[in-house]
Amino acid sequence: MKKIIKHTFILLIFTCFLLQANAQFTLTGQLRTRTEVRNGLGNLVLKGSKSAAFTSQRTRLIFGYKWDRLTFGASFQDVRVWGQDASSISNADGNKLMLHEGWADLMLFNKADTTFKTKGIDLMSIKIGRQELSYDDVRLIGNLDWLQQGRRHDMALLKTVHHGWQIDLGYAFNQNADAFGTTSTAYVPANVAPYVTNSLGILVPTPAGILPMAPSGSAGKPSVKTGGTPVWTNPPTTNGGNQDYKSFTSLYISKKFNQTKFSALFFNDNFGKYKTDSVGSVSAGYVYGKRFVSAGAADTYDYSGTNSRYTYGLMINRTMGNASGFGKIAVQAAYYAQRGKNRDGVKMKKAYHYTLAATFQKGKISVTPGYDVLSGNDANTTEDEKFDPLYGTPHKHWGYMDFFYVGTGSPAGGLKNPYLKLKYSGNLLTAGVDFHLFSTQKDMKKADGTFINKKLGNELDFLLNYNMNKFTNIEMGYSIMNAKSSMAFAKGQATTDAVADTYKKTGNWFYLMLRFTPDFFYAKPVAIKQP
Secondary structure (H helix, E strand, O other): OHHHHHHHHHHHHHHHHHHHOOOOEEEEEEEEEEEEEEEOOOOOOEOOOOOEEEEEEEEEEEEEEEEOOEEEEEEEEEEEEOOOOOOOOOHHHOOOEEEEEEEEEEEEEEOOOOOOOOOOOOEEEEEEEEEOOOOOOOOOEOOOOOOOOOOOEEEEEEEEEEOOEEEEEEEEEOOOOOOOOOOOOOOOOOOOOOEEEOOOOOEEEOOOOEEEOOEOOHHHOOOOOOOOOOOEOOOOOOOOOOOOOOEEEEEEEEEEEOOEEEEEEEEEEEEEOOEEEEEEEOOOEEEEEEEOOOOOOOOOOOOOOEEEEEEEEEEEEEEEEEOOOOEEEEEEEEEEEEEEEOOOOOEEEEEEEEEEEEEEEEOOEEEEEEEEEEOOOOOOOOOEOOOOOOEOOHHHHOOOOOOOOOOOOOOOOOEEEEEEEEEEEOOOEEEEEEEEEEEOOOOOEOOOOOEOOOEEEEEEEEEEEEEEEOOEEEEEEEEEEEEOOHHHHHOOOOOOHHHHOOEOOEEEEEEEEEEEOOEOOOOOOOOOOOO
16 A cells, blocks of 8 residues: 555656646546457357456556657556456455556657758657557557557667658567576566466466466366376467567568558567476376476576567558549558468468458448458468468457457468458548458368368448547447357367357357547637637
């Protein structure tokens, strides 16, 4: 309690200081609640299952400061589910307050500022610290704002603008701690819980240096093993996947020629090497996992070095016409490829993703047909040909029900997604309906060796968005997934027809989201009565 009072007092002093110098400072907030009713979101649910309902909340306080040669930003956020904490908690329960962003952007060159003696570059700055990173339509690199927790990176970003060219060069390097006695740069790539359930179902401390994973046994239940390599059960496949990156280097280049924008992305993310390991005994139970840090002198595995993956490609956006005349047509096309080695050290070959879409807008109505393809692994392949859409916002592109490329897993056979989107954009009200048709890009097999149907199902998404006032927004959505029996196989939920038949083929989801974004320095204009 003393710490809370102390931090609150410091915050109040800082706020008072801001109020005295509001010409250079900004102070905004956000409170976003989302009430959801889920019955088949992300994965199919068993027949007879009842809907789940809950409300989550994100609260942010965002500070900003701007000087001629320095911009500073900090964003504090608290994320929780209503009722997740008891109404009265102890200090041992901890908290979920975190720093979402904290960065400084130092100006290095500015052609428009005569106080800079060095010329030759229109604009250049370096942004250092915890920050969001978003490019183009956020399909590969985005802040994942739909997720209450969002996404941010601890990194340095060199930003350059010259003669209309934008060039961003980024670098990140992760480590767990700066404790004395720490040797090497081995990195446990996840937020590891302090306790984990072992193979006997007992809650035990998480072994040091290990990222726990669930071993498979009969009917998918953990099995007691005395050694050997555990088999992982349907691990997540993107947005951090089964491990976070150790480091990355990013390069983004864009240029607009009249109504056509070209943008290129190169992203090299590197993953720590590991070995599968087990800690425990038959009588006490085992904890299985991926070991990233040496267990001691007897551990002779070489954890040095990384598995490097390279993603690169080009996106083109072209706009023609105008919405008030015949109509505006916006065409988007992109192609990306992946090479190198994946998170698990498997060589990547022929992994690719391409997308093509055209939006026709007339007045307040727009229609967008599109087609996405993400490559997958052939049923008989020994190499990885599955494209991983990096650290973007899958929710925006492959269905609001989040069946693909999020923490719920995605088909090893990749994805084909033809879609059609209809949208009405008014001054205060926006309404839309999206239709997706899903199928695998490559063949996938059942446990008995027979092929599954490539068709996975279709999804229908409805959306309403209303701006009540300057600082208040209401959003409501409803989605329906009509899945084929192959969906349970593709998502790793079933290995036999009997198991697949236990899942509902239809899922639905409803949400209501309230968004409050006050600007604490905003003053409503007051009309002055003339004498």
